[in-house]
Amino acid sequence: MDFEVTPTSHTLAAYRARGGYQALEKALRELKPAEVTQTVMDSGLQGRGGAAFPAGRKWQGINLDDGLPHYLIANADEGEPGTFKDRWVLENTPHTLLESMLLASYALGVRHSFIYIRGEYDHPWRRLAAAVEEAYAAGYFGASILGSGFSSDLFVFRGAGAYVCGEASSLLGSIEGTRAYPRNRPPRMTVRGLYQLPTIVNNVETLSNIAWIMRNGPQAFREIGTPKSPGTRLISISGHVVRPGVYEVELGYPWGKFVHEDCGGVAGGRAVKAVIPGGISSQILTGKAAGIMTANDPDGLLLAHEALAAIGSSMGSGGMILIAEGTCMVRLLQIMLRFYHHESCGQCTPCRDGMGWMHRVIDRIVNGQGRPEDIETLYQISRANDGTTICGLGDAAGYAATAILDNFRDEFEYFIEHKRSMHEGRLECL
């Protein structure tokens, strides 16, 4: 998203000045819908919401000739702890998202599209709502857009603030006005989604790449990043880091360089004990495994989907959390499990009862009443959640817990034996 953030970069005028809506005009004039999908396929764009599923493949699940209305939804319910990159897009360049959604709507035959934005995002919603009004006034939405005969309308839907609403099928329930429970697959959402009609749900950042791809061509997109993960990623880094914030990083960028040079490393010059690469549902890595313990760690990993997948983690939602040496991992797990317990929607058995169980066990350990077998209990609950829940959030909580237990088992054993933390229960940045 090559542009500089200025006080007006979110406006239509500024967006047009940097070439905005040209790709839309060109596509409406010259391209067939299937060609837009093909371009996205060729670009190799992967989903930026967490699962890194190829966006083009998802789109091909829609049958353009079925005669049914289709829906497109931008998932702006950015609930994953540590993640705040979509917020940056919505605040600074909402028109990129709008143009991309128009292109996607054209490609998928969508008459009505939605942006599901979380209720807590007030400022981003104001910016977005203003941008939608500007775009309507300029004729980019509504009937026969730019005289092409293609019509599309956009609704901005504000959620009421539940982590589970970020799960795509549960988000549909929220829009429909029912309880936001994730839905069982099959049927897939591309077969029966919103109002039981074919639906595509994409992350805000995934969609926002499309305007760039259409403007510059899939080849230019593939030239950025690595062969397997092309393009850039927005990474929101937080935790014990000197310069937290949202960074756009080319995939394949050296991780150590990103953390220590661009973000200024850990406050107080301490080493990186661990890093959560992409929201707390992605598996935690030790600083050593990621090769980013210190600025001159020699075997640093590259920031790319395949590199992280190779060591059993993922780039997830791009919400990176840096954890400095001297942090208590037992307390960290307690905070994570408190979150999962609070946010479990309570629909299916393993997550509904398992999250509360894990939370009570970790609370007991932190209160000094842990038993040696509690570690095994946490593992058991995590395993019982693996693949048995309706949506992915139950599995993810289990993966997150097992990753911390695998890597820092000694701290848990120490806590249980001595009834106190190895690190005086420290969590905050010194």
Next chain:
Amino acid sequence: MPVIFINGQEVDTLGHDTVLKVALAHGFHIPHFCWHPALSVAGNCRICMVELEGDGWTDIACNMPVKAGMRVLTDSDAVRAQRKAMLQFILLNHPVDCGICDKAGECALQDYHYEHSGAPRQTPDPKLHTTKFFNLSSRIVLDNERCILCSRCVRFTREISKSNVLGIENRADHSLLRPAEGHSLDEDPYSDNVIDLCPVGALLSRDFMYQARVWYLEPAPSVCPGCERGCTVNLWRRKPEWRLKTLDARQNERILRVTPLENPAVNDYWICNWGRDMAKWLERPRAEQAMLKGRAVAIDEAVEAARALIQAAQRPVALVSSAASNEELEAFKASLGDVFDTFVKSDRVAADGEVIADELLIRADKNPNTRAAQALFGTRPVIFPEDTDLVLAWGEGVEFGELPRGAKILFMGAWLLPENGSADVFIPLSIQTERRGHYTNFEGVVSGFEPVHERPAGVADAETLLPRLASSSEGAA
């Protein structure tokens, strides 16, 4: 028809079925809590896991469409382990108070725990406590601690009874079943079905609460006499070997509860709340004494008097009960049909506050056998001829003041009513739960009922009584 393999055995399917339906239909029992054949698939209990042979993938059977040639295992190691884990989760905060739970003995959780897990609770943490004895309606008590949140009851009120009164509040293990704000389950005339639907003892009937352990009871198939739908029901009475030693013999004669008897031709899995209360209706005070003008006589003397009345009558009119069984109506037709000018009368009309009719089950005609009676005796409205000199009134719903003046009254009924004494001849009859018979519902479906207990001495069966009335002397009968 696509063929699939369950535990290696070849099984025929209808193309659109799910694995769970096919497995149950072919005798492979897969445990399930939230799935019910009449409700939508919720897939939230996660206990009906099956394994796809080969790739080791497990998924819930209730939401797994059959694909030709698929091979599923219902009892592999992975499946057993997951089942056990799910039971461990469900029982984590369940009070396991089976000793005082009315559901014990027919509780799915109890059965599955015995069959598939049996493991003790693994954590020293105290159980979460929530509401017990939540007042869901005047008929139903909710125990949230026992609730496993399978959402069957919620889906029933949304999809079947369409009252939409139930929902689940809060999240995670704080989730609670609650009525919608400002509403109560009292609004739902089918509410008691959620008691049967509940796989555990969370929803309990106030009527049946602490009345009996279910293993002391046995069901007798019967038909609800509440309206012309004729829903098939089970009437639960004590098993003979478990009779109570009690001074009040009626304790052992009681119908302890009424549950629907599954019947796709009439009422599926449901009955209405009136049907649940039919025991109260059937246990009203009975008439057990034959009378001549209010003077108690032996039943044979009353029959003799009735026969004399019929033979002396010049213009006899009969009001036939539309709550009589097919057999009784045919007996009347055969023996007295030629003698009487016969009309069909309605035995019962809707009481105050009773639902008149709706789209699910309840019908406006509150008699169980109107169709059979009208098929035999026509649909003419009751109009007494000028010179009527005898009225045979059979069953309830007769207004004595409206009968022709001067006509003799021969009354046959089952209940203790003030009118009984003013009839010239009164003969007490048996009721539905004391005899065998059939009703024909408004759609022509014939359903049978069995006796639940013996009839009192001094009460006649209409089926045998009517031929006796017709014969010219006792010896000919």
